[in-house]
Every structure is written in C-alpha cells, then in structure tokens.
Amino acid sequence: MRPEVQVRLIKQLETHLDAGTNVDAGGLMRNPTSVYIDPDLAEREWNEFFVGHPQIVGLSGALAKSGSFMTIDDLGVPILATRDADGQFRAFVNSCRHRGSLVEERERGEDATSFSCPFHNWTYGLDGKLIGLTKPDHFGDIDTACMGLVELPTAERHGILWLHPDPAGTIDVDALLGEELSDEFESWNFDGLRLLGGDTYDVACNWKLAMDTFGETYHFPVLHSNSLNLTFHGNVQCYDTFGRNHRMLLCRREIDEMLKLPENEWRATTAGLPAYWLFPNVQLLPSEFGCFLVRAYPTPGNAGNHVSRISFYVWPGVEADSSTEDILRTIGDTFASIIRDEDYVVAASQQKAANEGSLEHVLFGRNEPALHHYHSTYRAALGMEPLPLLADQDAV
Ligand code: FES
Numbered sequence: 015m016r017p018e019v020q021v022r023l024i025k026q027l028e029t030h031l032d033a034g035t036n037v038d039a040g041g042l043m044r045n046p047t048s049v050y051i052d053p054d055l056a057e058r059e060w061n062e063f064f065v066g067h068p069q070i071v072g073l074s075g076a077l078a079k080s081g082s083f084m085t086i087d088d089l090g091v092p093i094l095a096t097r098d099a100d101g102q103f104r105a106f107v108n109s110c111r112h113r114g115s116l117v118e119e120r121e122r123g124e125d126a127t128s129f130s131c132p133f134h135n136w137t138y139g140l141d142g143k144l145i146g147l148t149k150p151d152h153f154g155d156i157d158t159a160c161m162g163l164v165e166l167p168t169a170e171r172h173g174i175l176w177l178h179p180d181p182a183g184t185i186d187v188d189a190l191l192g193e194e195l196s197d198e199f200e201s202w203n204f205d206g207l208r209l210l211g212g213d214t215y216d217v218a219c220n221w222k223l224a225m226d227t228f229g230e231t232y233h234f235p236v237l238h239s240n241s242l243n244l245t246f247h248g249n250v251q252c253y254d255t256f257g258r259n260h261r262m263l264l265c266r267r268e269i270d271e272m273l274k275l276p277e278n279e280w281r282a283t284t285a286g287l288p289a290y291w292l293f294p295n296v297q298l299l300p301s302e303f304g305c306f307l308v309r310a311y312p313t314p315g316n317a318g319n320h321v322s323r324i325s326f327y328v329w330p331g332v333e334a335d336s337s338t339e340d341i342l343r344t345i346g347d348t349f350a351s352i353i354r355d356e357d358y359v360v361a362a363s364q365q366k367a368a369n370e371g372s373l374e375h376v377l378f379g380r381n382e383p384a385l386h387h388y389h390s391t392y393r394a395a396l397g398m399e400p401l402p403l404l405a406d407q408d409a410v
C-alpha cells in the first residue's frame with residue numbers, strides 16, 4: 015500500500031478511536047433472507063459469477079516455479095493449472111482428449127514435467143500439448159497437434175492468478191480491479207509471497223453468508239471476545255470501494271503504540287489488517303507476515319451450502335528458520351480455525367434461520383457498509399432491484 019494511503023487511513027482510524035465513532039454508511043439496509051435460499055437465484059449466481067466470470071484461484075506463490083501444478087474442482091469443470099517451462103501460468107480442462115478421464119488427480123505438486131492419463135497413458139506437457147500417444151499405429155494416425163488439453167484463459171498480474179472456467183471467456187484485469195486498486199496492488203508485491211498452508215471448510219451456509227462474516231468488525235468484541243478481540247479494536251474500521259471491490263482496514267490494538275511514532279514509521283499492517291473483497295467471492299488479507307486468501311464457492315444445487323478455501327502465504331524472508339516457520343503455521347492455522355469455529359458457526363445458524371423462514375429480512379447497520387456495498391453490487395450485477403438506504407426509524 016502506498017505510504018500516503020497508509021497515513022491517510024491510519025489517521026481515519028485515529029480519529030474514530032479518539033471520537034468513539036466508526037464508519038457510517040449513512041443509513042441502514044434490509045436484506046431479504048430469500049437471497050440465501052432461493053434456488054433460482056443460486057443458479058443465476060453460479061452461471062454469472064462463477065462458471066461465467068473470471069476467477070482468482072490463488073496467488074503466484076501457489077505455482078511457485080516451472081513444474082508446479084494444482085487441480086481445481088470448484089467451478090463446474092475440472093481444471094489443471096500449471097506453470098510451464100517458460101514460467102507462464104496456464105490452465106486447462108483436466109479431461110483427457112482421448113475419452114475424458116481426469117489427467118491429473120493430485121491436488122498439487124511442484125516437480126511435474128508432464129501429465130500422464132491413468133487410463134491409456136496419453137501424456138501432456140506442462141503447456142497442455144499432447145506429447146505422448148500410446149500405440150499410435152494401433153490407435154490411428156491422428157493429428158496430435160490438435161489434441162492438446164483444452165486451454166482456459168489465464169492472467170497473472172500483481173501476483174494474483176486469474177482463470178476463466180469457460181474456454182471462450184475473457185479476462186480483463188484492468189476492468190476487474192480498476193486503476194486505483196491496480197496501483198495499490200502493484201505496491202504490495204504479492205508476487206513474492208510463498209504458499210505455506212491452508213484449509214478447506216464445507217459449511218452449511220450460503221456462500222454469501224460466508225463472505226458476510228468478513229464485512230464488519232461490529233462482531234469482534236462479542237463473537238471473537240476471546241480471539242480476535244484481544245488483538246483488534248472492534249467497531250473501528252476504514253472503508254473504501256473500488257468499483258465492485260472494496261477495502262476495509264481493520265484496527266489492531268498495536269495502533270495505540272504506533273501512533274506515538276513519527277508518521278513516516280506508520281504501517282497499515284501494524285495499525286490494522288487490510289481486508290480486500292474482490293468480487294465475487296474472494297477475501298485477500300495482507301499482514302506483516304504474509305497474506306490470507308479466502309475463496310468461497312457455492313455448492314451447485316444447494317443454496318444452503320458452500321465450500322471455503324483458506325490459504326496462507328508468507329512474505330519472502332520472514333521464514334528464516336524452522337521455528338519461525340512453525341510460528342507462522344500456527345498463526346495461519348489459528349486464523350483459519352477462528353473462521354471455522356466462530357464465524358462459520360454463526361453463518362450456519364443464520365442459514366438455518368433463512369431455511370426455516372423465521373425472518374423475511376435481516377438488517378445491515380450504518381456501521382456495516384461493506385455489507386451494503388457487497389449486496390448492492392451483486393444485485394446490480396444480476397439486474398435485481400436495488401436495496402434502498404433507510405433512515406434509522408424506517409428500517410424496522
Ligand atoms: S482416457 Fe486418457 S488415455 Fe484414454
């Protein structure tokens with residue numbers, strides 16, 4: 015993050031702390047609970063935001079070197095992503111061109127030179143080309159140049175990996191991020207991050223409820239009273255939007271000491287935790303040690319379920335020895351377990367309420383602007399009626 019942006023945001027946090035205030039969306043918003051259970055809406059979201067939309071599938075460190083690969087099964091089509099011999103990020107439909115078997119079944123690896131189909135051993139290069147055909151004299155004289163894995167569009171910018179699950183899809187990173195956020199991401203140097211670990215949670219809640227848990231710090235002193243609240247001031251945050259995306263800056267308690275330092279020593283990652291919400295399903299949270307990436311995927315055919323994939327990356331140089339690495343792993347595991355054991359437990363209870371029809375609407379407060387923006391954004395993207403901003407007294 016650019017130094018001038020860091021100072022501006024930290025001053026906002028300081029002002030809120032001094033005055034006992036928080037961000038204010040200017041009104042409240044009522045959100046119909048049907049958006050968490052409606053199967054038709056879930057299908058439209060799936061088509062518009064997932065199978066029909068560019069997807070962030072990791073940071074560059076997830077494919078650290080030539081020969082790195084990962085398989086992805088969250089987007090309706092089996093995907094094999096690789097870093098080829100030239101260091102280029104590539105993605106393919108993970109289906110053999112002979113008769114469609116999965117070519118690679120492992121979740122990830124680092125030293126592949128080729129991928130051999132387990133059925134009849136057709137073999138593909140890191141660039142997807144068919145480089146080995148078993149018994150061509152028996153099989154038939156086919157043009158192997160046309161029988162590579164079906165390639166998917168990819169883009170790698172600012173240390174972020176995008177792919178499109180549709181071979182005919184397009185990815186315009188400039189349009190997805192916009193100029194201001196592109197510039198901010200450029201300043202982070204995410205491309206140096208190394209993948210350290212992660213976890214996957216299959217949770218009985220709609221994918222938007224999972225995203226919603228990242229949308230405010232109003233809950234920190236309550237839900238996270240014995241975890242995050244020990245290191246964060248709840249009820250204090252900065253909030254900015256960038257088109258369909260946004261950035262919150264959560265407020266760490268370390269800010270109290272840091273504010274005594276000269277401004278040129280202020281750091282956003284000491285004063286707070288930046289939390290970028292990248293439309294439609296990604297949270298990116300860079301810290302002093304590294305970066306958390308959270309991706310939430312709907313479960314097709316079940317609006318009340320989703321899968322969250324949480325990855326933890328570390329900055330180069332911070333894992334100087336094995337004990338540091340253990341500490342970093344503990345930090346990553348602790349963060350993931352708070353999401354699983356605290357946030358997602360509540361999200362599942364919200365889902366239960368929505369399923370049972372116990373409430374027609376839920377309420378987003380003035381202090382929850384991220385929820386206003388997120389729900390307004392996806393509704394607009396689907397051509398749905400906007401949710402009006404309500405005066406306090408009109409909201410109930
Ligand atoms: S299906 Fe892959 S080699 Fe036959």
Ligand SMILES: [Fe+2]
Pocket residue numbers: 227228233237238357
């Ligand atoms: Fe939380």
